[in-house]
Amino acid sequence: MGMSRLLHVIRKEFLELRQDPRLFSIVIMAPIIQLTMLGYAATTDVRNVPLVIVDQDGSSESRDLASRFEASQSFMVIDRLSSVSEIDAYLDTGRAWMALTIPVEYGRRIRTGTPTTVQVVADGTDANSTNVALGYAGALITDYARELAAVSGLAPGPPLVSAEVRVWFNPQLESRDFMIPGILALLLLVVTTNLSSMAIVRERELGTLEQLNVTPIARWELIVGKMLPYALIGFIDILLVVFVAVFWFEVPLRGSFALLLTMCAVYLLTTLGLGLFVSTISSTQQQAMMTSSFFFLIPMVFLSGFVFPIENMPAVVQPVTYLIPLRYFLIILRGIFLKGVGLETFWPDALALLGWGVGILTLATLRSSKRVA
Numbered sequence: 001m002g003m004s005r006l007l008h009v010i011r012k013e014f015l016e017l018r019q020d021p022r023l024f025s026i027v028i029m030a031p032i033i034q035l036t037m038l039g040y041a042a043t044t045d046v047r048n049v050p051l052v053i054v055d056q057d058g059s060s061e062s063r064d065l066a067s068r069f070e071a072s073q074s075f076m077v078i079d080r081l082s083s084v085s086e087i088d089a090y091l092d093t094g095r096a097w098m099a100l101t102i103p104v105e106y107g108r109r110i111r112t113g114t115p116t117t118v119q120v121v122a123d124g125t126d127a128n129s130t131n132v133a134l135g136y137a138g139a140l141i142t143d144y145a146r147e148l149a150a151v152s153g154l155a156p157g158p159p160l161v162s163a164e165v166r167v168w169f170n171p172q173l174e175s176r177d178f179m180i181p182g183i184l185a186l187l188l189l190v191v192t193t194n195l196s197s198m199a200i201v202r203e204r205e206l207g208t209l210e211q212l213n214v215t216p217i218a219r220w221e222l223i224v225g226k227m228l229p230y231a232l233i234g235f236i237d238i239l240l241v242v243f244v245a246v247f248w249f250e251v252p253l254r255g256s257f258a259l260l261l262t263m264c265a266v267y268l269l270t271t272l273g274l275g276l277f278v279s280t281i282s283s284t285q286q287q288a289m290m291t292s293s294f295f296f297l298i299p300m301v302f303l304s305g306f307v308f309p310i311e312n313m314p315a316v317v318q319p320v321t322y323l324i325p326l327r328y329f330l331i332i333l334r335g336i337f338l339k340g341v342g343l344e345t346f347w348p349d350a351l352a353l354l355g356w357g358v359g360i361l362t363l364a365t366l367r368s369s370k371r372v373a
Helices: 002-018 021-041 060-071 084-093 106-111 127-152 175-197 199-206 209-213 219-247 257-280 285-303 318-323 325-339 343-367
Strands: 049-055 075-081 098-102 116-123 161-168
Touching (some): 049 127, 075 084, 084 098, 084 116, 084 343, 098 127, 106 116, 127 175, 175 199, 175 219, 175 285, 199 285, 219 257, 257 285
16 A cells, blocks of 8 residues: 555656646756767867967978977967067967967077077966966977987987977966856856746746736836846855955956956846846746756856866867857956956957847846736
C-alpha cells in the first residue's frame, strides 16, 4: 500500500509537470542547447592571439621573423604598424593582446652574427592567457634563434635573437586583478536579474496584479516602480564590492570612479530590464528563476569572456557573444580598473550596452500585462 501511494504521488508530479509546457521545455531543452553551445565555447586553450607587428628595419631578416608569427597557429597578425606609438591604441581597446617590435639594424646585426633583441609588449589584464601567449612567443623566438645559429655555423654563445618582454596594465600578472572586476559584473547580474525576474510574477501569484490593473498606474510606471528598489540594492552592492576590491584585495582603480558608477548604472538598466522581461513571460516564481538561470545567466557567464577568452572560441560561436551584454561590461570594467581608459576608448561597448538595456526594458514594458488606464 505504501508503494502504491508513492507511485500515485510520483504520477501526480509528472502530470503537473506536463501541464506546464514551458517549465518542461526548460528542464529538457535548456541542458541540450547549453551543452551544444558551451561545449564548443568552454576551452582553456589559447589560440589566435591578436598581434600587431612594428617592423622598424624592413630587411629580409625582419620580414622572415614576422612571417614566423604569421605562420604560427598560436598568433593572428591583425596589423602591421609603422611606429611604436601606434601600439597604445590597439592594447588600450583590446584589439591586440601583444605587439612585436623589430628594431632598426636588426638585419645587419643578424648578418654580422651580433646578438640583438626584439621587444614583446603584452596586455597583462588577462594574466593566465598572457602567460601562455608569452610562452608561445618565447618558444617561437628561441627556435628561430637556434635555426639562425645552425645556418650561420656560429659557435655556442648568446642567442642571435632574444626577446625583451614588457607587460602593460598588470605587470605582476596577478590573476585576481583580472577576475575581481569580472566578479563585480557577475554579482550584479545574478542578484539584480534574479530579484527583478520575480517582481511581476510574484504579483500574479498573489493575485494582486489584477488589483494593479484597475488602478490609474501606467504600464511604464509599474515597470519603473518595480525596478527602482532593485536598482538601489544594486548600487549598494556596487559600492561594497568596489570598496572590498580596492582596499582589501588591492585591485588598482586607475580610471574615473564617477565613470565607473555611470557605466554600472547603464549595466543595471540591462540586468533589471532582463529580469523584468523574464518576469513578464513567466507564470510562476519557480519558472522565472529557472528561465533566468538556464537561458540567460549561465550562457552569459560562459560566452561573455568572463571565464574563457572569446578569441579562443570557434569562429561560429564568436558572433553569438555580441548578443551578450556582459561581454561589453567586462571590457568596460577592466578598462577602467586596469587600463585607466575613458569613454573615448570604449564608447562602442558603452553604446552597445546602453542599446541592449533600452531595448530589453522597452520589450519588458510592452510585454507587461498592465494596460494603460
